[in-house]
Amino acid sequence: MENIxxxxxxxxxxxxxxxxxxxxxxxxxxxxxxxxxxxILDNMDIERERGITIKSNAISLPYHSxxxxxxxxxxxxxxxxxxxxxxxxxxxASCEGVLLLIDAAQGVQAQTLANLYLATxxxxxxxxxxxxxxxxxxxxxxxxxxxxxxxxxxxDTHIKCSAKEGIGIEEILEAIVERxxxxxxxSENPLAALIFDAHYDSFRGTIIHCRVFEGTVKSGDIIxxxxxxxxxxxxxxxxxxxxxxxxxxxxxxxxxxxIAGVKTVADVRTGDTITLQEKPCSQPLPGFKEVKPxxxxxxxxxASDDYxxxxxxxxxxxxxxxxxxxxxDSSVALGQGFRCGFLGLLHLDIxxxxxEREYDLSIILSVPSVRYRFTLKDNKVIYVDNxxxxxxxxxxxKGEEPYIRAAMMLPERYLGAVMKLCMDKRGTNSxxxxxxxxxxxxxxxxxxxxxxxxxxxxxKSVTQxxxxxxxxxxxxxxxxxxxxxxxxNSEKVDALSQIVHHDRARSRALLACDxxxxxxxxxxxxxxxxxxxxxxxxxxxxxxxxRKDVTAKCYGGDISRKRKLLEKQKAGKKRxxxxxxxxxxxxxxxxxxxxxxx
Amino acid sequence: xxxxxxxxxxxxxxxxxxxxxxxxYSIESLNLIPEYIVTLKKEIEYYRNVFSSFDTIYLGGGTxxxxxxxxxxxxxxxxxxxxxxxPHAEITMEVNPGDVSLEYFHALLLLGINRLNIGIxxxxxxxxxxxxxxxxxxxxISAINDSRKAGFDNIGIDLIYxxxxxxxxxxxxxxxxxxxxxxxxxxxxxxxLETGTPLxxxxxxxxxxxxxxxxxxxxxxxxxxxLEKAGYIHYEVSNFARQxxxxxxxxxxxxxxxPYLGLGxxxxxxxxxxxxxxxxxxxxxxxxxxxxKMPVENTETLSVEQLKLEALFLGLRTxxxxxxKRYKISYGVDLLVDKKTIIDALIKNKFVELKDxxxxxxxxxxxVADSLALI
Numbered sequence: 001m002e003n004i005x006x007x008x009x010x011x012x013x014x015x016x017x018x019x020x021x022x023x024x025x026x027x028x029x030x031x032x033x034x035x036x037x038x039x040i041l042d043n044m045d046i047e048r049e050r051g052i053t054i055k056s057n058a059i060s061l062p063y064h065s066x067x068x069x070x071x072x073x074x075x076x077x078x079x080x081x082x083x084x085x086x087x088x089x090x091x092x093a094s095c096e097g098v099l100l101l102i103d104a105a106q107g108v109q110a111q112t113l114a115n116l117y118l119a120t121x122x123x124x125x126x127x128x129x130x131x132x133x134x135x136x137x138x139x140x141x142x143x144x145x146x147x148x149x150x151x152x153x154x155x156d157t158h159i160k161c162s163a164k165e166g167i168g169i170e171e172i173l174e175a176i177v178e179r180x181x182x183x184x185x186x187s188e189n190p191l192a193a194l195i196f197d198a199h200y201d202s203f204r205g206t207i208i209h210c211r212v213f214e215g216t217v218k219s220g221d222i223i224x225x226x227x228x229x230x231x232x233x234x235x236x237x238x239x240x241x242x243x244x245x246x247x248x249x250x251x252x253x254x255x256x257x258x259i260a261g262v263k264t265v266a267d268v269r270t271g272d273t274i275t276l277q278e279k280p281c282s283q284p285l286p287g288f289k290e291v292k293p294x295x296x297x298x299x300x301x302x303a304s305d306d307y308x309x310x311x312x313x314x315x316x317x318x319x320x321x322x323x324x325x326x327x328x329d330s331s332v333a334l335g336q337g338f339r340c341g342f343l344g345l346l347h348l349d350i351x352x353x354x355x356e357r358e359y360d361l362s363i364i365l366s367v368p369s370v371r372y373r374f375t376l377k378d379n380k381v382i383y384v385d386n387x388x389x390x391x392x393x394x395x396x397x398k399g400e401e402p403y404i405r406a407a408m409m410l411p412e413r414y415l416g417a418v419m420k421l422c423m424d425k426r427g428t429n430s431x432x433x434x435x436x437x438x439x440x441x442x443x444x445x446x447x448x449x450x451x452x453x454x455x456x457x458x459x460k461s462v463t464q465x466x467x468x469x470x471x472x473x474x475x476x477x478x479x480x481x482x483x484x485x486x487x488x489n490s491e492k493v494d495a496l497s498q499i500v501h502h503d504r505a506r507s508r509a510l511l512a513c514d515x516x517x518x519x520x521x522x523x524x525x526x527x528x529x530x531x532x533x534x535x536x537x538x539x540x541x542x543x544x545x546x547r548k549d550v551t552a553k554c555y556g557g558d559i560s561r562k563r564k565l566l567e568k569q570k571a572g573k574k575r576x577x578x579x580x581x582x583x584x585x586x587x588x589x590x591x592x593x594x595x596x597x598x
Numbered sequence: 599x600x601x602x603x604x605x606x607x608x609x610x611x612x613x614x615x616x617x618x619x620x621x622x623y624s625i626e627s628l629n630l631i632p633e634y635i636v637t638l639k640k641e642i643e644y645y646r647n648v649f650s651s652f653d654t655i656y657l658g659g660g661t662x663x664x665x666x667x668x669x670x671x672x673x674x675x676x677x678x679x680x681x682x683x684x685p686h687a688e689i690t691m692e693v694n695p696g697d698v699s700l701e702y703f704h705a706l707l708l709l710g711i712n713r714l715n716i717g718i719x720x721x722x723x724x725x726x727x728x729x730x731x732x733x734x735x736x737x738x739i740s741a742i743n744d745s746r747k748a749g750f751d752n753i754g755i756d757l758i759y760x761x762x763x764x765x766x767x768x769x770x771x772x773x774x775x776x777x778x779x780x781x782x783x784x785x786x787x788x789x790x791l792e793t794g795t796p797l798x799x800x801x802x803x804x805x806x807x808x809x810x811x812x813x814x815x816x817x818x819x820x821x822x823x824x825l826e827k828a829g830y831i832h833y834e835v836s837n838f839a840r841q842x843x844x845x846x847x848x849x850x851x852x853x854x855x856x857p858y859l860g861l862g863x864x865x866x867x868x869x870x871x872x873x874x875x876x877x878x879x880x881x882x883x884x885x886x887x888x889x890x891k892m893p894v895e896n897t898e899t900l901s902v903e904q905l906k907l908e909a910l911f912l913g914l915r916t917x918x919x920x921x922x923k924r925y926k927i928s929y930g931v932d933l934l935v936d937k938k939t940i941i942d943a944l945i946k947n948k949f950v951e952l953k954d955x956x957x958x959x960x961x962x963x964x965x966v967a968d969s970l971a972l973i
Contacts, residue, residue, distance in 0.1 A: 524969055525947060548815045550967040552787040552836050554915060556607055556852050556866040557622075560873055560898060562968075563908050570907070570972055581943050 001187075001253040005180045006074045006211065008091055010119060011101035012109035012468060016131040020101060020163035020172075021059075021077060027169045028061040028073070057197070058209055058255050060239045065177045072239075073176055074255035076196065076211075083344030085114075085470075086291045090196040090271045092118055093287055094211035094255060097125035097180030099172065100151075104130050104138035104160075108146040110409035110468025113441075116151055125180045128153055129172060134162040149436045183213075183253030190281040191215030191223070193250070193258075193274040198265045200319040204236075206262035207244070210274060211255045213285060218249035222277040223260060226284040227269050231277050232260035265322045291323050293341025294402070294473060295348055295452060296385035298329045298366040298495060299355070300337035302577055302586070306361060307336050313359035314338060317351065324351060331388065333493045333579050334364060339386055342368075345452060362575050365589055366495035370448045373400040373476050387497035390483040393534070399481035401501075402448040405474050408459070410467035412438045417462040425450035426501065447501070448473065453508075484509055484538075486516070486592075487530040491580045496592060506531075509539035512592040517541040519588035527582050603653035603684060604869075605851040608638070608673065609862030610662040611880055618730030618800065619758070621792035623864040623878045624660040630880060635669050637887045639676040641861050644892065646680045648869070649859050653684035654848035656691075657711075663693040667705040674709050688713055688847045690754075695741035696733035703748030713752040713846075714745055715783075721775045722768065725761055730796060742779045752844060754783030759817045761789050762806050766820055773824045782844035786821045787836050788814060818965055833917045835964055853912040855905070863893070871900045902929055911971030919950070919958025933957065940973045 011017040057077040064070050078091040092098065098119045102112055119126055128147050130140060144155040159175060161168030197209040217223065221234045236259040238246040250256045262268055270291070273284035301310045314326050324347070329339035342348040348368060355361050371385040375398040384390060406427070410418055412434075419442070422430065427444035435441045446455075451471065459469055484505050486496035496516075500508050509531025516529045522543055531539035554562060576583035612631055613624040655677065662670075677683065690713040691706060706714075720726050721735045733741075745753050755776055759769045776784055791798040791808065800806070809817065822832045830838040831845070834853065839845040851858050857869045864878035874897035877883055886893040900908070906929050913920035926932050934941060934957070941957070944950045949963035949970060963970055 524944065524949060524966065546966045546969050547811050548818055548965040549811075549969055550835050550915065550965055552790055554835070554852070554912065555849060556858060556860055556868070557864060557875065559852065559868075559908060559912065560866070560875075562911065563904060566907060566911060566968065566971055567904070573972060581940065 001185070001251075002182050003069060003071045004074065004183055004253045005071060005097070005176050006076065006095045006183060006253075006255055007097045007099060007176055007180050008076045008078055008095045009099045009101055010078065010088075010092075010112075010115035011131075012103070012106070012111040012115075015101050015103040015106065015109075015112070016163050017077075017101055020099070020129070020131060020161070021075060023163050023166055023169045024061060024073075024075060024173065025059060027166075027173065028063050058240045060241055060255065063173055063177070066174055067177070071177055072254075073173070076255065083342075083347045085118075086289060087197065087270060088115070089118055089122075089287065090194065092122050092124065093271075093285070094194055094196045095122070095124055096183055097127065097176070099127050099129050099176075100153075101129045101131050102143055102147070104132045104140055104143055105135050107139070107143050108150045108409075108436075108439075110407065110470055113150065113409060113435075114407065114470045116153075126153060127172070127175050127179055128155070128158040129168075130158055130160050131163055133160045133167065134165050146436055146439075150439065185212075185214045185252035187214075187216045187251040189214035189252070190279045191217050191221075191274065191276045192281040192285055193217060194285050195225075195268060195270055195272045195274060197270060198262075198268040198322065200265050204259050206259075206265050206268055208258045208260070208262065208268055208274070209240075209255075210250075210258060212250050212252050214252050214281060215276070215279075216249050216251045217258060217274070217276070223258070223274050224277045224280060225268070225272050226275060226280075227272040227288060230267065232262055235259045235261060264319050266318060268322065270322065291343065293323065293325055293343060294370060294448060295342045295344055295368050296339060296371060297342070297348060297368040298331065298334075298337050298339050298386065299326075299352075300331060300334040300364045300366070300495070300577075302362040302364055302575060304335045309359070310338070310355075310361055310363065313355055313361055314340075316359070317354060321351070323347070329386065331366070331494050333491070334366070334495050334577060337364075337366075341385070345456070362586070364495065364577050364586055367498050367589060367592055368452055369499060370402050370452060372402075372481060372499055374398070375400075384499070387483055387499050388494045390497075390499060393483075399479055400476040401479045401481065403445055403474050403477050404448050404451060404471040406444050406446055406451065406469060406471045408442045408444075408467055408469050409435070410440055410442065410463050412440050414463040414467060415440055415442070418442060418459065418467060421455075421458055421462055422446065425453075425455060445474065447477075447479065449500075482533050484512075485532045486512055487528075487532060488516075488520075488582050488584070489525075489528055489580050490530075493579055493584070495589060498592075505533050506538050509533075513539045513541035515591045516584075516588055517543055519591045520582065520584055522546050523582060525581060603651055604649050605654040605656065605848045605856065605858040606649075606652040606677065606681070607656045607658060607848070607858060607860040607865055608662075609860065609865040610657060610659040610665060611863045612664050613659070613661045614664065615732055616730070616796065618728075618797035619789060619792070619795055621795050622658075622660065625880050627880075628664065630884070631665065631669065633884060634880065635665075635672050637884050638673060638862060640887050641893070642673075642676045643680050645859055645861075649681060649857070651682035651684065652677075652859075653687045654851065655683070655687060655689045656848040658692050658715075661694050661697065662691050663697040663702075667702070667709070670706070670709055683710075688752075690715055690846070690848055692717060693741070694733060695738040698741050698744065700744040700748055703745050703750065707749055712750075713754070714750050715754045715756065715785075716741055716745070718742075718755045718776070719758045720761070720764075721772050722764070725764055728761065728763065729758065742781070746779075752782045754785060754844075754846070755779070755781045756785045756787065758787050758789050759821065760809050760814060762801070766816060769817060770820060770824060773821065777825075777828050780840070782840050783846060784825060784830065784838045785836050786825075786838065788817065815965060819961070822961055831917065832961070832964075835915045835967060850916075853916050855909065855912070871905060873898050873900065905929065906931075907971065910973070911968060913957075914950075914959045914963065914967040914970045917958060917964075919953075919956040922955050922957055937973050944970065944973070 009017050059075050061073040063073050076091045078088045130143050147153050147155045159171050192214040193210040193212040195210050198206050201207050219234050224231045237250045238244050239256045271288040275281045301307050323343050325341040326338045330336050371383050374396055375381050376395045377397045422444045425446050427446040429445045431443045433441040480502040482502050482505050484498050484500050486493050513529045513531050526545045527543040529541045530537050576585045611624045689711050691711045692715045694717050718738045723734050825838045833845050860867045863880050863883040866875040874894050876893045877895040883893045948960050950959050
């Protein structure tokens, strides 16, 4: 155990986490130049494109240290977005230390701080790394000062590096060996292993990623998941190198995988403890929490023929994403579909993109919603995350909506703009802290629904990208809620309905009408778009009809070209949903959530 | 008189100078004309086993009136040698007002040409200059008069509207002047800017915009109003005939999927469910035929879906509309059943109407024929 180090890299988005991971992997020789693909741990195309790690990942790096001994350095990669903060916490719980990566040009950002808090909570050894020192805009002195003043860490402990240029990599590896403590625990004790992730393999079923804290697990063992007391027989255990490598056993201190005939990742809970059926540990490892979706939206196939394909694809997708939930749903306007729950808007985006890209589906997403709570006059309490289940207004005694506490870090010069934005978003109970010269930590309590509605974009815009943002859900608070409907040519499009705060109804309806006017292409007929609460029309816009679009000449040589053009338009139209006689493009459904950023 | 006999198109890809708006293929190297005539003769013979007879011939360009009577005679001799030409065939030639004379028209008649399409474009010299035409309005008028004097009793004139500096009243004046010559056929084209043309660049550089849609529609309606008032039939988006018999029989073949053979660079042919077209470069065309090769650049075999789409957008350009019985026989589906909801809505909104087994566009519908085709 003395030769094991378990660590993670934590950083604000784009501070170079994946690049540093790549360099560590390359340096330790796990892979050579030939099979090296940039950002190895980001397995999915989407991860690579967006530069965001979505799933946790682990890799064991063999390292021969300057002290003459051989080590196994287990790098546990963590997701980098606020939607996935619980997954981050479980990955950190599997480590003894972290590399806290800070961009030499951008300095400490909100997620740097949020991650530091998490690491401190888990009593992890923290090694500050200043990355991107090769950038002309690098300001190392300022960053050192921030490490001292904002993070409260000893700036002398830092290491400078440029992951891109490969500078400082060996020094980092040495620091991991020297400064991060080896794991504790005993392989003689009853088994206690923490699940920090799981993924689905079409040949082997669920591959459980875990950190063994106590005891030993080997193939043939009967293991038990302590959360739901299910038992499985272990088929294989091993380490993560570039591929999975089978081992005889996994013992205290080690990070690796277990294959035990678990059908889907949904049968496994991140944060759960694995023990042995015969000789169980006395209590589960601390920190387990069931993650619950906070954003809900319905997914419909554009062509109703694709319903079964969509159902199959969701099943398949779900195999690998335990935090995604779905159930059957139907819409008057859009037909049969599924109501889905997501951890946040990014998660929603990712699911949508993967369904389209990997499963080749054309889908429509309804307007996302949070989960509201209504107390009815008969004292019954119901939760509503789907506007089409909005209760009869006459029956509602009390409506409540989820609130969050938002933590933001920003340069002082944007304070006014951000405070205004938060007030616009019905923010209350603000607190403010100067964390360093010119830097402010700002906190607000806000309705989650307001955050979903275009908060990120506007926050980024008013802080010109210098602000960072994180949030926690706190509680439900009473709110004057109404159901706002959208009518297209007098026909209600239920997938565009939203539950909104009473004071917001008119402005949101106007905005939705405007947005739809921009998104819905002009058609043969005039299209009236209306926003309504109950029977009262509170907003409207009109899309004028085509009046002249025919080309002047169409003779022998023009026909094929003309047909190709129309074929293209026709294909585009296939990606739209016909509602009555109006084709509504996919983009319209999400666009109603975006306000003017200028 | 309609016939399913094929049409023959001959492209003459030469111009003294290119007009600003024109994207048709042509070159200014007139010295290639003699070689071109020899080559064309050879291409005419290529299709002897594919097509046997034609009842329309159309000489377009480019500028066919750049050819001498002798050169034209060579072409017609070659055609007659290889194919049966219907005795009542419509034989059209496009002419440029600046090139022609009474004698030339006499000679054309003797060659069998019985229909002229005169590229007038406008009677306003400023607009002609703006368009980059090399003739003026005086030449236009004498061309029309000379053709009549020579004995042509079927002439068509081309006009363009929606040009920078041309308002509705100026356009109306142009129409009225055209009507004063009582042509059998008038084509009124809305100016479009084709990428790569000098006019396209001119508009972009001077930041001139085409008329807004509303204005375009006004031009469109004014045109139809004025010409219908004068008794003309608006039988296709841009085409008007004084009587049914003066509709361009050749052009109607394009809109009705009737076979046609196109010869010369860039010319398109259609037969059955295949369409093919020649290479557009004159030099390549000459070279390939010199090597006894087909100068065909590409061939496409149209699927039923593609044929259906074409039938829609072509049919909806014409007043006659889509022959529903023929559509059903050709494609095995009843259009009215297949697209019932949308067609009902279109009828209700007066974009189309059903009459005598035809689905025909109204004037409003004709203006949006391209969108109608996407139903």
